[in-house]
Amino acid sequence: MSLKVQDVRVMESRLIEKLSILADAAKYDVSCSSSGGKRKNENKGLGNAEGMGICHSYTEDGRCVSLLKILLTNHCIYDCAYCVTRRSNDVKRAAFTVQEVVDLTINFYRRNYIEGLFLSSGIFKNADYTMERLVRVAKKLRQEHKFNGCIHLKTIPGASEELIKEAGLYADRLSVNIELPSEMSLQQLAPEKNYKEVLEPMGSIKQQLVQAKEEKKLFKSAPGFAPAGQSTQLIVGASAENDHQILQLSSQLYKDFSLKRVYYSGYVPISSDNRLPIITEPPIIRENRIYQADWLMRFYGFDAKEIVDEQHPHLDLEIDPKLGWALRNRHAFPVEVNTADYELILRVPGIGIKSAQKIVSARRFTQLSFEHLRQMGVVLKRAKYFITCQTKSLQRQDFESELIRRKILFGEGSVRSALLTQQLDLFKQVG
Amino acid sequence: MHFYTYDGTFEGLLTLVFEAYERKAWPTSIAQEHLAQPGMFGENIAVVTEEQKTARVWQGLQKKLSINAQQALYHTYLWEQPGFEQIIFDYIRLAFSSEQNIEGNYAAPCVLQVQQAAKQVHREKHRMEAFVRFQKTADGLYFATISPDFNVLPLIVRHFERRYADQRWAIYDTNRRYGAYYDLRQVSLVNLDLPPHQRPTSLAPEVKDADEDVYQQLWQVYFDNVNIPERRNPKLHLRHIPRRYWKYLSEKQPRQLR
Numbered sequence: 001m002s003l004k005v006q007d008v009r010v011m012e013s014r015l016i017e018k019l020s021i022l023a024d025a026a027k028y029d030v031s032c033s034s035s036g037g038k039r040k041n042e043n044k045g046l047g048n049a050e051g052m053g054i055c056h057s058y059t060e061d062g063r064c065v066s067l068l069k070i071l072l073t074n075h076c077i078y079d080c081a082y083c084v085t086r087r088s089n090d091v092k093r094a095a096f097t098v099q100e101v102v103d104l105t106i107n108f109y110r111r112n113y114i115e116g117l118f119l120s121s122g123i124f125k126n127a128d129y130t131m132e133r134l135v136r137v138a139k140k141l142r143q144e145h146k147f148n149g150c151i152h153l154k155t156i157p158g159a160s161e162e163l164i165k166e167a168g169l170y171a172d173r174l175s176v177n178i179e180l181p182s183e184m185s186l187q188q189l190a191p192e193k194n195y196k197e198v199l200e201p202m203g204s205i206k207q208q209l210v211q212a213k214e215e216k217k218l219f220k221s222a223p224g225f226a227p228a229g230q231s232t233q234l235i236v237g238a239s240a241e242n243d244h245q246i247l248q249l250s251s252q253l254y255k256d257f258s259l260k261r262v263y264y265s266g267y268v269p270i271s272s273d274n275r276l277p278i279i280t281e282p283p284i285i286r287e288n289r290i291y292q293a294d295w296l297m298r299f300y301g302f303d304a305k306e307i308v309d310e311q312h313p314h315l316d317l318e319i320d321p322k323l324g325w326a327l328r329n330r331h332a333f334p335v336e337v338n339t340a341d342y343e344l345i346l347r348v349p350g351i352g353i354k355s356a357q358k359i360v361s362a363r364r365f366t367q368l369s370f371e372h373l374r375q376m377g378v379v380l381k382r383a384k385y386f387i388t389c390q391t392k393s394l395q396r397q398d399f400e401s402e403l404i405r406r407k408i409l410f411g412e413g414s415v416r417s418a419l420l421t422q423q424l425d426l427f428k429q430v431g
Numbered sequence: 432m433h434f435y436t437y438d439g440t441f442e443g444l445l446t447l448v449f450e451a452y453e454r455k456a457w458p459t460s461i462a463q464e465h466l467a468q469p470g471m472f473g474e475n476i477a478v479v480t481e482e483q484k485t486a487r488v489w490q491g492l493q494k495k496l497s498i499n500a501q502q503a504l505y506h507t508y509l510w511e512q513p514g515f516e517q518i519i520f521d522y523i524r525l526a527f528s529s530e531q532n533i534e535g536n537y538a539a540p541c542v543l544q545v546q547q548a549a550k551q552v553h554r555e556k557h558r559m560e561a562f563v564r565f566q567k568t569a570d571g572l573y574f575a576t577i578s579p580d581f582n583v584l585p586l587i588v589r590h591f592e593r594r595y596a597d598q599r600w601a602i603y604d605t606n607r608r609y610g611a612y613y614d615l616r617q618v619s620l621v622n623l624d625l626p627p628h629q630r631p632t633s634l635a636p637e638v639k640d641a642d643e644d645v646y647q648q649l650w651q652v653y654f655d656n657v658n659i660p661e662r663r664n665p666k667l668h669l670r671h672i673p674r675r676y677w678k679y680l681s682e683k684q685p686r687q688l689r
Binding site for chain 2: 012015016020023026027028045047048055056059060062064065069110112113146268282284358361362364365366368372375376
C-alpha cells in the first residue's frame with residue numbers, strides 16, 4: 001500500500017516537471033484568444049466556447065491566461081535561431097502522452113481555470129507524425145469527453161492537407177506562425193523552413209473555411225471548420241524589418257488569408273546565436289505601438305499606408321499612432337462633434353470607439369458641450385486640440401503640430417504629464 | 432418633503448414608483464426599511480410591495496425601453512451603491528415623461544449614471560465568471576465562494592449552468608450569505624450557513640477530493656511557468672487582477688512545499 005502511494009507521488013512529480021518544461025517552452029507564443037467560437041453546450045457535455053472569451057488569470061508580465069497553452073513535446077528536428085526549442089539548444093526535453101494532455105485540460109476546465117486548450121508542439125520525427133498526435137488529443141476531447149470548450153491547434157508547417165482538414169473538424173481555431181516578417185529573415189534565421197511551407201497551410205485553411213461556410217449555407221448540419229478562424233504570429237525585433245514592412249505584411253494577411261488576428265511578439269532574447277541582434281530587453285514599447293496600429297486598421301478604418309509609409313517607416317515610440325496621424329493631417333481638423341460623421345469622430349485622438357458611439361447617440365437629444373464629453377470618458381487632454389463643441393473650442397486651433405505634441409507629452413506648465421510618466425514607467429519596466 | 436421607505440427588493444422599488452405617481456409626491460429620499468432614519472419635517476411613506484403595482488410599472492417600462500435598458504435598470508439595482516434608488520427613480524421618471532426613447536441621451540445625468548452603474552456591474556459579473564475557482568469535494572461537488580463588490584450572483588448562474596452542465600456545482604456569496612446550487616437539472620438559490628471567516632481558497636481537508644491538491648499545485652506550476660520574467664510588469668498585472676480578487680485565485684496563494 002505504501003509503495004502505491006509512493007508510485008503516485010513519483011507520477012505526480014514527473015507530471016509537474018513535464019508541465020513546467022512544456023508550459024515554459026510554449027509561453028513565447030503570445031496568442032491567447034479564446035473568443036469568436038460558436039460551440040454551444042448542447043449535448044449536456046462539458047463546456048462551451050461561445051462569444052467573448054474569458055481571461056481567467058494574468059501572468060506577472062500582464063498577459064491574459066485564457067487557455068492551457070502547452071507544447072505536446074519540445075523535442076524538435078529544426079534549428080531556428082530565434083526559438084527556445086531549437087535542436088541545438090541545451091534545454092531539458094519532455095513529452096506529454098495524449099492522455100496526460102486530455103486529463104490536464106479536463107481537470108483544469110472543470111475547476112474554471114481555463115477556457116480550453118492551445119496545443120502546439122516541437123516537430124518530432126516529421127510534420128505529419130506530430131500533427132497526427134495533436135489531432136488525436138482534440139478528437140479524444142471532443143468525442144470521448146464531450147468537451148465543448150475552446151481548442152486551438154497549431155498547424156505544423158508541412159503537415160498534409162488531410163490532417164489539417166481533420167484538425168479543423170475538432171478545433172475552434174487553427175494557427176500557423178509566420179514568425180519572421182520577411183522571406184530573407186526566414187532564410188537567415190530558420191534556413192530549414194521556407195515561406196511557401198508556412199503560407200501553404202494558411203491558404204489551405206482559408207479554403208476550408210470558405211468551403212465549410214458555403215456548405216453551412218446549404219445544409220445546417222454540415223460539419224463546421226475551425227469556426228473561430230485562423231491567426232498567426234510575427235516576431236518583432238529579431239530581424240531587421242521596420243514597422244512599415246511589418247504592418248504592410250499584416251494588412252496583406254488580413255486581406256489575403258482573412259486572418260482573425262495577427263499577433264506580435266516582441267523578441268525576448270533567449271539565444272546567443274550570432275545571427276540574432278544583440279539586445280538586452282524585449283522591445284515592449286515598439287510591440288505596444290504595433291498593436292495600436294493593428295487596432296487602427298481593424299477597428300478605426302485606417303489603412304496601413306496612413307499609419308506608416310516609406311518616408312516614415314517607423315512608428316513614433318513617444319506618441320500613439322492615432323495622435324501621430326492627426327498631427328500629420330491637421331487639415332482634417334478641427335472636427336465639430338455635434339455634426340461630424342462617426343468615421344471622422346473615430347479619428348480624433350482621445351476618442352475611442354465607445355465614446356464615439358455615445359457622442360453620435362447623445363447628440364440626437366441635445367447639443368453637446370465639453371462637459372458632456374468629459375463625462376462620457378473622452379480624454380480631452382488629447383482631444384481638445386482637434387475638436388470643437390458648438391463651434392466653440394477649448395484651445396487655439398492654430399498651434400503648430402510640434403507644439404501640440406510637446407504640450408501633450410510634457411503638459412501645459414512645468415508639471416509632467418501623466419502620459420509621459422507612463423512612458424517613463426514603461427522604460428523603467430524594460431530596464 | 433417625502434421620505435420613502437421600501438423592503439429592499441427590486442419589486443418594492445417599482446411599487447414605490449407607482450405610489451409616488453399616484454400621490455404625485457416625488458421622493459426627497461428613498462431608503463430601505465431596516466436602514467431608514469425617519470425624517471423630522473416631512474411625510475414618511477412606508478411602501479408595501481404589491482405585485483400588481485410592480486407589474487403595472489414594469490409593463491409601462493417595457494413599452495418605453497429596450498431589453499438592454501430594462502436590464503441596465505435591474506443591474507443598477509444589483510449595483511447597491513448609495514443613491515442607486517434615486518438614480519433608478521429619476522431614470523424611470525424621465526422615460527415616462529418623454530415621447531422619445533431616452534436610452535441614448537447620455538447628456539442626462541441619470542441615463543449616464545445607469546449606463547455607468549450597469550457597466551460596473553457587468554464588469555464585476557465578468558470578473559466573477561473568470562475568477563471563480565472550483566474545488567472538488569470528495570462527493571464530487573465543485574464548490575466555490577465569492578464576495579463580489581456588487582450583487583452579481585443572480586447574473587452569473589446562467590453562465591455556469593450552460594458551461595458546467597455535467598457536473599454538480601455550488602457558488603456561495605460569503606458577504607451576502609446566500610448561494611447557488613446546480614444539481615445536474617437546475618439551479619436553485621440556497622441559504623447555507625458557512626462559518627463567516629472561512630478562507631475562500633481552501634476546503635477542509637476531510638471533505639476534499641483526493642486529487643484536488645494535485646490539480647491546484649499543477650495549476651500553480653503552470654501559472655509560474657507561463658510568466659516571462661524579462662517582461663515583468665507588476666502595474667499591468669495589478670490593473671488586471673486587483674489585490675482584492677487574489678483571495679479567490681489558487682495561483683496567487685503561497686506555494687506548498689512537497
